[in-house]
Amino acid sequence: MTESSQPLLADVWNHSFDCVIVVNEEGTIISLNRTAARLFLGSPSTLVGSSIYEVIPTEDFKKNLQKKGITGISISIGTKQLVGNVLFLEPPDSAAKHVLFFKDISHVQQLNAQIQELNKTKQLFDSILDMLEEGICVIDNHGTILFYNRSAGELDTLEPESVRGNRVQDIWNVDNNTSTLLTSLRTGRTLNHRETQFTTNGKAVTSLIRTVPLFLDQRTVGAMEISKDISEQKQLTKTIMQLQKQNKGEPLSSLPIQKNNTRFHFDHIIFSSREMAHTVEQARRSARSKSNILIVGETGTGKELFAQSIHNESPRENKPFIAQNCAALPESLLESLLFGTTVGSFTGAVDRSGLFEQANGGTLLLDEINSMGTSLQAKLLRVLQERKVQRLGSTKILNIDVRVIATMNEEPLEAISNGRLREDLYYRLGVVNLVIPPLRNRKEDIRILTDYFIKKHAKLLDVYVDGLEPDIYQFFMNYHWPGNVRQLEHVIEGSLNLIYDERTIGYDHLPPVLKTKIRHQETTLQTDEASFNYSGSLTEQTEKLERTMIEQAMKNTNGNITKAGEQLGISRQNLNYKLKKYSIYA
Structure with missing residues (x-):
């Protein structure tokens, strides 16, 4: 070795x-490079001459060093993990040495541990995505499929x-232009509400897909595609559309279906109470205008009856009346049903008018509007404001003239506070507000309604009945009727089915739930009579009983005056008066 080569070798030695x-x-250290000195937190000058067994104080290392060369030694020093080889040199002109690398x-190893943790997390997320009902397919920027879950496999019948x-392209017969995944990847655009129709194992399948590009640092x-099998919902929608077009067949009521798809007029609303007379008069007056109407009432109060009556009293009576229950369909299908679709806008789409187009010039009833998703409510609000509609997948905007009547079975302000109704949509729909008590x-309407339903269903069932037994009538007057008029009609119809040769509806003809209520009332009355003190005047005894009933009602409703009034069958104002009279505090 020449003298000029020694500095060069020293540089290589120290920069390794x-x-x-x-x-x-x-085991005495003769020489070491700078990398080794830094590893052991020293310098060559301080470490040369010290024992390697002090620097690496492990028994396994001492045993390995005594061997004539070995590879793959694993050594732990504190938090550091080393791997190395030992070379044994025995030159003829000098003492033997060990060279440690x-x-x-x-x-x-830290990176490996992190990779293992990331793999565990990935497996967890994969398991979660694999349990979803929606099919999920993810590709990288080269079009290679990175993830494909179980639901997607069931939809495509693939493993x-x-x-x-x-x-x-290797899995499906598609190219860059026909594949939604590759199109989204190429354009960087999200593809929403695209229906795909295909046949698998002889069964027609309709799926609704949404494809989104995936970005990292812009x-x-x-790209990722989310697909859902909507074959059953699609068939349901088709059936609904067909039923809406039919004007023939056996009606659900004894009243015939008119050409505008309605059955009811204001004359069909049976009542004698002042509250109902006021509501009907408000509805009659509102029928003359074009303004939207919001009808609020509990289940069974007759909201659709009012809606049809308003339409038939309005200048639109000869135009279509179309009703749609907003809780009957998923939001994606309800959107296409309301606004329509355009042929060629996506795979499997058909050219179909929406309910707004079909009801043009007439009335569209949106039942249970509070069941509609808030995102769809926003789109509905835009249509109501601009009086224009655009089919899904189309660029053409159509002018519409539709009066919307919406119904809901809960207080609007409560629905707004609970996030089930947009406040701006409420003000747009509730230009006219009708509340059905x-x-x-x-x-006081129970008597006239009972007589009407007995007459109606007795004729259909070919029986002759005079009315109710007195105690049953009294029970009807005291019962709170959670199902309202619809429940009363069903009770009458069910009781008439059990009539044989009786002339009145009695206890034995009632449904089990009402029989249970009657038995409970009789038991409670007997208990109250047994414990009642009959001393004093009739007025005193009446007030004592009234006070007891009010206190019990307030206890049963946890001090809720409105509910207690409903239980007692009196108004909130009347109950407030009696609470003050008897010094009962809520």
Whole structure:
């Protein structure tokens, strides 16, 4: 070795990434490079002459060093993990030496541990996504399928494991223009509400898909497609559309269906109470205008009866009346049903007018509007404001003239506070507000309604009945009727089915739930009579009983005056008066 080559070798020695240490047979350090010195937190000058067994105080290392060369030694020093080889040199003109080569792999092991944790997290997320009902397919920016869950496999009848790792074109007969995943990847655009129709195992399948590009640091790295099997909902929608077009068949009521798809007029609303007379008069007056109407009432109060009557009293009576229950369909299908779709806008789409177009010039009833999703409510609000509608997938905007009547079975302000109704939509729909009182708040209507329903259903069932037994009538007057007029009609119809040769409806003809109520009332009355003190005048005894009933009602309703009034069959104002009279505090 020449003298000029020695500085060059020294540079190589000190700039090596590996730790190199030379020790004699006794383990004394003869020489080491800078990398080794930094590893052991020292310098060559301080470490030369010290024992390697002090620097690396492990028994396994001492045993390995005594061998004539070994590879793959694993050594732990504090938090550091080393791996190395030992070379044994025995030159003829000098003493034997051991040359130790070490590499610090602590960082590598940390990375491996992190990779293992990330793999566990990935497996967890994969398991979660695999349990979803929606099918999910994810590709990278080269079109290779990274993830494909169980639901997607069931929809396509493919095994997920056989799909992952393949290109989209290799699995499905598509190209860059016909594949929604590749289109979203290429354009960076989200593709919403696209229906796809295909046949698998002889069964027609309709899926609703949404495809979104995936970004990382503003760079497209892939795309994800979410698909859902909507075959059953699609068939249901088709059936509803067909039924709405039919004007023939057996009606659900004894009243015939008119050409405008209605049956009811204001003359069909049976009542005698002042509260109902006021509501009907408000409805008659509102029928003359074009303003939207919001009808609020509990289940069974007759909201659709009012809506049809308003339409038939209005200048639109010869135009279509179309009703749609907003709780009957998923939001995506309800949107296409309301606004319509355009042929060619996406795979499997058909050219179909929506309910707004079908009701043009007439009235559209949106039942249970508070069951509609808030995002769809926002789109409905826009249509109501602009009086224009745009089919899904179309760029054409159509002018419409539709009066919307919406109904709901809960207080609007409560629905707004609970996030079930947009406040701006409430003000747009509630230009005219009609509140139908529940049957328990207009009990004077029970007599006339009972007579009407007996006459109606007795004729259909071919029986002759005079009316109710007195005690049953009294029970009807005291009962709170949670199902309102609809429940009363069903009770009458059910009781008439059990009539044989009787002339009045009695206890034995009632449904089980009302029989249970009657028995409970009789038991309570007997208990009260047994404990009642009959001393004093009739007025005193009446006031005592009234006070007891009010206190019990307030206790049963946890001090809620409105509910206590409903239980007692009196108005809130009347109950407030009696609470003050008897010094009863809520």
